[in-house]
Amino acid sequence: MASSTFTKTAPHVSAELQEELPKTPIQVKGTIPSWLSGTFVRNGPVTVTVDGKKNDHWFDGLAMLHAFTFDQEQVTYTNRFLRTQAYQTVFEEGSLHYLGFAVDPCKSLFKRLFTWFIPQSKLKIANANINVAKLDEQLVALYEVHLPVKFDPETLETLGVLDYQDELPKEQCWTSAHPHYDAKRKETINYLIEFGRNSFYTFYRIADGSNKREPITKIPVEEPSYMHSFAVTQNYLILTTFPLVVRPILLALQWKPFIKNFKWEPERGTEFIVIDRKSGKIIQRAKTKPFFAFHHINAFEEGQTIHLDIVAYPDAEVITSDFFYQNVVDKPNFPIRTAIERFSLQLPAGTIRYETLFEQTAELPRVHPALDGLPYRYAYLAGEDTLAPHVDFNSLYKVDTKTKTAKQWKADECHPGEPIFIASPNAVEEDDGIVITIVLEPKKKKSFLLMLDAKEWREIARAEVPLAIPLGLHGQFFNL
Numbered sequence: 001m002a003s004s005t006f007t008k009t010a011p012h013v014s015a016e017l018q019e020e021l022p023k024t025p026i027q028v029k030g031t032i033p034s035w036l037s038g039t040f041v042r043n044g045p046v047t048v049t050v051d052g053k054k055n056d057h058w059f060d061g062l063a064m065l066h067a068f069t070f071d072q073e074q075v076t077y078t079n080r081f082l083r084t085q086a087y088q089t090v091f092e093e094g095s096l097h098y099l100g101f102a103v104d105p106c107k108s109l110f111k112r113l114f115t116w117f118i119p120q121s122k123l124k125i126a127n128a129n130i131n132v133a134k135l136d137e138q139l140v141a142l143y144e145v146h147l148p149v150k151f152d153p154e155t156l157e158t159l160g161v162l163d164y165q166d167e168l169p170k171e172q173c174w175t176s177a178h179p180h181y182d183a184k185r186k187e188t189i190n191y192l193i194e195f196g197r198n199s200f201y202t203f204y205r206i207a208d209g210s211n212k213r214e215p216i217t218k219i220p221v222e223e224p225s226y227m228h229s230f231a232v233t234q235n236y237l238i239l240t241t242f243p244l245v246v247r248p249i250l251l252a253l254q255w256k257p258f259i260k261n262f263k264w265e266p267e268r269g270t271e272f273i274v275i276d277r278k279s280g281k282i283i284q285r286a287k288t289k290p291f292f293a294f295h296h297i298n299a300f301e302e303g304q305t306i307h308l309d310i311v312a313y314p315d316a317e318v319i320t321s322d323f324f325y326q327n328v329v330d331k332p333n334f335p336i337r338t339a340i341e342r343f344s345l346q347l348p349a350g351t352i353r354y355e356t357l358f359e360q361t362a363e364l365p366r367v368h369p370a371l372d373g374l375p376y377r378y379a380y381l382a383g384e385d386t387l388a389p390h391v392d393f394n395s396l397y398k399v400d401t402k403t404k405t406a407k408q409w410k411a412d413e414c415h416p417g418e419p420i421f422i423a424s425p426n427a428v429e430e431d432d433g434i435v436i437t438i439v440l441e442p443k444k445k446k447s448f449l450l451m452l453d454a455k456e457w458r459e460i461a462r463a464e465v466p467l468a469i470p471l472g473l474h475g476q477f478f479n480l
């Protein structure tokens with residue numbers, strides 16, 4: 001009698017970078033400043049493929065951490081995936097059906113939007129692939145949902161979620177992966193967007209050494225905006241609400257990927273909401289032209305004027321365009337344009353002037369970390385080379401916001417990431433220090449750590465990594 005056997009083939013799973021290196025010394029060409037001691041950790045998504053299908057959106061790649069440790073002019077490199085629910089889904093179940101920014105609607109992020117209590121045991125480790133920070137004396141990886149994910153600074157091993165001990169929501173809300181740290185006040189500030197029948201923008205602070213979020217203010221909003229960052233000054237918090245908005249009910253009723261529920265409504269304009277840091281009161285709401293941005297570069301007060309420097313896009317197409325639905329390692333060409341714009345908001349009149357400080361397309365801006373919220377002069381960004389039909393991100397820029405000029409570092413067939421400024425210990429001027437970043441050479445399938453002298457904007461050292469680090473997002477330098 002004939003019989004048939006059904007054999008289930010194991011899914012074929014791969015990643016654009018799969019290798020994980022334990023702490024490995026890497027060779028330095030050039031000279032690393034002898035004063036440099038600490039660890040630079042960078043986060044970012046790694047595109048994965050299951051049976052020939054990639055995760056759709058670049059932002060939904062699996063979180064991988066990269067650490068460069070500097071000690072007595074020597075450098076070591078370590079990399080490791082975060083062991084998240086998404087990692088398990090991909091590598092243990094051979095599936096791409098994990099929660100994300102733009103993934104499969106039936107696994108919508110807000111499937112349980114209107115449930116009110118998620119037991120402790122169900123707190124999941126999010127695919128925290130955007131940024132890193134120090135919170136409650138621990139290093140954490142950050143995303144825009146769920147709780148921060150703790151990791152070991154030496155081995156990059158995942159240590160579980162940082163579970164806040166407070167009453168603010170932990171799920172069914174959106175947050176920013178760009179909290180602001182205020183060294184003077186010894187606190188971290190961030191916000192939540194609480195989605196529900198009644199929705200709110202809720203700002204909170206976390207005191208150093210604490211894991212409690214203390215509310216600063218709760219602002220009702222009917223149709224929340226998609227925002228990726230916000231600004232602080234000495235006296236104010238500023239929320240820049242772009243006209244990319246969602247009706248919260250749609251998040252629960254429409255089985256669309258999270259970001260696909262948002263609509264671009266330029267007629268609304270972009271509104272700055274200015275909040276007094278001490279009282280939590282809104283002191284100004286002021287509208288300007290419609291634009292979109294991921295990143296505020298910096299903001300500061302000058303008398304009664306608040307200046308906000310922002311990497312502005314003319315619309316929100318960047319976030320929904322096909323570009324981000326591809327593997328950007330092979331095609332790191334932005335089909336979009338940005339400009340650094342300065343919005344100057346006059347209090348109490350609420351009038352806004354704006355001007356362009358830098359016209360070429362650039363992203364991932366950083367400034368001297370001690371000048372967050374204060375008058376500053378220099379911004380550091382990765383950006384395009386020339387005004388080509390498609391933007392080739394092969395350059396690093398030091399933009400002088402005072403003179404509106406820029407210095408450029410560039411290398412062909414190279415794609416630098418976010419440039420991070422580290423001040424030298426005896427710094428006198430704002431740009432006394434170095435800038436470090438990871439540069440990808442896709443054709444050579446290699447990457448290197450690049451170090452520039454920040455003042456002169458010239459290379460002083462590089463250290464080749466024995467693998468190709470995919471284009472990533474944000475990192476921080478920690479004096480551990």
Ligand SMILES: [Fe+2]
Binds near residue numbers: 130178294295473474
């Ligand atoms: Fe960002």
